[in-house]
Amino acid sequence: MVLTFLTAVSLFIHPVFLPVSRGFLWEGTPACSQAGSLAAQENASPLAESLDDSAGDSVADSGDNPNINSDEDPVRVMIFQPRNLGRPDAAVSDGHSEDETNGASQNLPEAEPAEESPENTDLIREYEEFLRSISENEIRAAGYEALRAREWSAYESRGGDPFGLLPVDIAGERNADIALSVYFRLESPRIFLMVKAYDVRTRRIIGGNVQVARDGLVLVNSMDRLMDSVIGQIDQAREEIQLMRSNPGMLAGTSPASVLFRSAQEDVEVDIPGVGPAGKIENGSLTLPYQPLALGQQLLVEVSGEGYYPRQASYALNAAENEFDLPQLYPRTRFATEFVYNFWTLAGGGMALRYYFQPDMIFLRLSNHIFVRPGDALGLGGGRMTVHDDVMLEFGSYLLFGPESPFRAAYSGGFGAMFSSLDTGITAVDAYINLAALHWEWNLPRGALFLRQDLRYALGIFSPRIFPQGTDIAPVLIPLTLGVLIKW
Numbered sequence: 001m002v003l004t005f006l007t008a009v010s011l012f013i014h015p016v017f018l019p020v021s022r023g024f025l026w027e028g029t030p031a032c033s034q035a036g037s038l039a040a041q042e043n044a045s046p047l048a049e050s051l052d053d054s055a056g057d058s059v060a061d062s063g064d065n066p067n068i069n070s071d072e073d074p075v076r077v078m079i080f081q082p083r084n085l086g087r088p089d090a091a092v093s094d095g096h097s098e099d100e101t102n103g104a105s106q107n108l109p110e111a112e113p114a115e116e117s118p119e120n121t122d123l124i125r126e127y128e129e130f131l132r133s134i135s136e137n138e139i140r141a142a143g144y145e146a147l148r149a150r151e152w153s154a155y156e157s158r159g160g161d162p163f164g165l166l167p168v169d170i171a172g173e174r175n176a177d178i179a180l181s182v183y184f185r186l187e188s189p190r191i192f193l194m195v196k197a198y199d200v201r202t203r204r205i206i207g208g209n210v211q212v213a214r215d216g217l218v219l220v221n222s223m224d225r226l227m228d229s230v231i232g233q234i235d236q237a238r239e240e241i242q243l244m245r246s247n248p249g250m251l252a253g254t255s256p257a258s259v260l261f262r263s264a265q266e267d268v269e270v271d272i273p274g275v276g277p278a279g280k281i282e283n284g285s286l287t288l289p290y291q292p293l294a295l296g297q298q299l300l301v302e303v304s305g306e307g308y309y310p311r312q313a314s315y316a317l318n319a320a321e322n323e324f325d326l327p328q329l330y331p332r333t334r335f336a337t338e339f340v341y342n343f344w345t346l347a348g349g350g351m352a353l354r355y356y357f358q359p360d361m362i363f364l365r366l367s368n369h370i371f372v373r374p375g376d377a378l379g380l381g382g383g384r385m386t387v388h389d390d391v392m393l394e395f396g397s398y399l400l401f402g403p404e405s406p407f408r409a410a411y412s413g414g415f416g417a418m419f420s421s422l423d424t425g426i427t428a429v430d431a432y433i434n435l436a437a438l439h440w441e442w443n444l445p446r447g448a449l450f451l452r453q454d455l456r457y458a459l460g461i462f463s464p465r466i467f468p469q470g471t472d473i474a475p476v477l478i479p480l481t482l483g484v485l486i487k488w
Contacts, residue, residue, distance in 0.1 A: 075241055077139050077197075077234075078147040078176035080167050082131040084124050085185040085192070123186075131182050131223060135195070138227040139180070142235070147176050168198045176200055177241050178234060189215050193223065195230045199237060201244050207233030240296045243318060259288035259299065259317070263326040268305035270326070273312075281326070293317055307332050309403065330404045331445055332359040333487040338367070340452070340483035345371035350390070354485075360403035365394040365412060386423065392416030392434060408448075410439040416456070420466055429462040441485070448485040455479075 132148075139146045149170060152162060160166035163183070171179035183194040190212060197207035207230040213222030261270055263281045270278045270286055278301070279286050293299065297317055304310035308329035315324045338352035348371020354363045369390040396412025413434055420428040434456050441450040456479070460469025 073242075073245075074143065074145045075178060075238055076147055076176045077144045077178040077180050078149050078167070078171040078174055079132065079135050079139060079180045080149045080162075080170075080182065081151050082128045082135075082182035082184055083152060083162055084128070085183050085194075127184060127186070127191075130219075131184060131193070134220065134223045135180065135182055135227060138224070138231060142231045144178075144234075147171075147174060149174075165198075165203065168200055168203055171198070172200045177245060178206070180230075186215075191215055191219065193226055195226055197230055197234050199241060201241070206237040207231075243296045258321045259293070259315075260321075260323045261286045261288065261301075261326050262323065263303075263328075265305065265308075265326075265329055268303055268308065268326070268329060271302045271304065273300055273302055301326075303327060303329060305329055331487070333403070334359055335488050336363075337486045337488070338365075338483050339486075340367070340369065340481050342369065342371065343480045343482070345369070345373065345388070347372045348388075352483075360398070362397045363395075363412075365392075365396055365414070367392045367394070387421040389419040389421075390416065391419070394434060394437065396437070396439070403443075406443055408439075408441045408443045410441070412437045412439065417462075418466075426464055428464045428466045430465045430467045431459045431461050432456045432467075433459065446487050448487070450483050450485060452481040452483060453479065454481070 136146045136148065149167075155162075155166065155170060158166075160169065162181075167179040167181045177200055179198040179200055181196045181198075183196075185192040191214075193211040193213065195207075195209060196205060198204065199206045209226055209229045211222050211226040213219055261281070262285050264284065266281055266284070268281050270281070270288075272278055278288050299315045299317055300312060301315070302310055302312050303326050308331055311327045311329060313324075313327050315322070334356050336354040336356070338354065340350045340352065342348070342350070348369065350367060350369025350371075352365055352367035354365050356363045367390075369392075370388065371390075372385045372387050392414060393416065394412040394414030396410055398408055398410040400409040401407060413436055416432055416434055418430045418432070420430070422428060434454055436455045437452055439450050439452050441448045458465075458467040458469055460467070
C-alpha cells in the first residue's frame with residue numbers, strides 16, 4: 001500500500017531530515033490547501049471515572065531527542081490515536097451543547113459516513129498510524145515529552161466525547177500537561193485534517209488548526225505545516241503550564257495568590273486600577289486582600305499618599321506567595337527655603353523663600369541678601385565698609401525636566417531694590433529689574449543644589465543712588481549665585 005510506504009518514509013525522514021523536509025516540501029503545498037484557526041474555548045466538565053486499564057498508556061521513546069534533555073522536567077504531551085471523522089460514531093456527545101461539540105469543526109464540509117469494508121478499514125488504520133507518527137515526531141522535535149495514548153476502542157466503555165473533553169480527562173489521569181487530538185476525514189483525492197491541543201489543568205483549548213490537503217506525498221508537508229502551527233500556539237502557553245505545574249492548586253484565572261507589599265513610607269495607599277483600594281502601608285507592610293489573581297499574570301498597582309506624587313508599578317505573580325517592594329514615592333513641594341552666596345559679594349550671604357503655585361513647577365520667590373564691601377569698591381573713597389541690603393521679588397517656572405529628574409533648569413524674573421548704607425551716613429537706593437535669572441539645579445527629593453545667574457537692569461529712579469540708569473548692578477564680575485534649596 002502507498003500509505004504503508006509513506007509511513008515508513010515519514011518515520012525515517014522526521015527524526016533525521018525534519019529541517020530539510022520543512023524547507024523543501026513546503027514548496028510543494030497544493031493550491032487547494034487552506035487553514036483555519038480554532039479559537040473556541042471549550043467549557044470544563046467533571047473528570048471522568050479513572051480506569052484500571054489507564055496504566056496501559058505507553059510513553060513514547062524520547063531518548064533520542066536532545067531538546068528533552070535540556071529540560072529536567074519537560075512538558076508532557078499525550079497524543080491520541082487520530083480519529084476518523086467519517087465514521088458513524090464520530091459525533092458522540094457526552095452532554096455538551098451542539099455548539100461546544102461542533103464549534104471547532106465548523107470549517108469542515110459535511111460528508112457522508114465512509115462505508116465500512118475490510119479494505120477501507122485497513123486504509124483508515126494506515127492513515128491513523130501515519131498521522132500519529134508525524135505528530136509524535138513533531139512534538140518530540142519541539143522539545144516536549146510525547147506520551148502515546150491507547151487506541152480509542154480502549155476508552156469506549158467510559159463514554160464521553162472523543163471530539164471534546166474526553167482526551168483531557170484521560171490525559172489528566174496520566175499526569176500529562178497537554179492533550180493533543182488529531183482528526184481526519186477522507187474525501188478522495190482530498191483529506192481534511194484537524195489538530196486540537198488542550199491545557200489539561202485549565203481544561204481549555206490552547207491551540208488548534210484545520211488543513212485541507214491532497215493525498216499523496218504532499219500530505220507529509222501539509223501535516224508538517226499543521227503541526228508547526230499548533231506547536232507555535234502551545235509554545236506560547238508553555239511557561240504558564242510550567243508555572244502551574246510547579247504550584248499545585250493554582251489555576252490561571254481562577255485561583256488566588258497571596259501578595260505582601262513592603263514600603264519604608266508609612267500610610268501610603270495601594271490601589272489596584274479597575275478594582276479599588278487595597279489598603280495602607282502599616283508598620284512597613286500591607287497584605288493584599290483576597291483577589292481572583294492568576295498565576296503568571298502581571299499585577300498593576302498604583303501607590304499614592306498625601307504630599308506625594310502617585311506612581312504605578314507592575315509585578316509578575318510567579319508563585320503562590322509573593323512579596324514585593326513598592327516604589328518610593330516622590331514628595332510634592334509647596335514651599336522651599338534657599339540659602340545663597342554671591343561670588344561677586346565676598347563678605348555676606350542671603351536667603352529666599354519660595355511658594356509654589358503648582359508644586360515643583362511655578363513659584364513666587366522673595367529674597368534678601370546682605371553683604372559688605374570697601375567703600376572704594378564703588379568709587380566712593382575713604383576705604384570704609386559699605387553695607388548693602390538687597391531685596392527682590394520674582395516669579396519663576398521650571399523649563400526642562402520633571403520634578404523627579406536629577407537635573408532641572410528654571411527661569412525667573414522680577415523687581416528689586418538695593419539699600420546701601422554709605423560711610424557718610426547716607427542711604428542710597430538702587431531700584432532694578434531682574435531681566436533674567438537662570439537656575440541650574442541638581443535635584444533631590446527634599447532639596448537641591450543650584451547655580452544661578454542674574455541679569456539686572458538699574459532703573460535710576462531714586463536719589464541718591466549708586467548705579468546709573470541702564471547699568472548692571474554687578475558690573476565687574478559675572479553675578480553667579482551658589483545656593484542650597486530645602487523643600488518642605
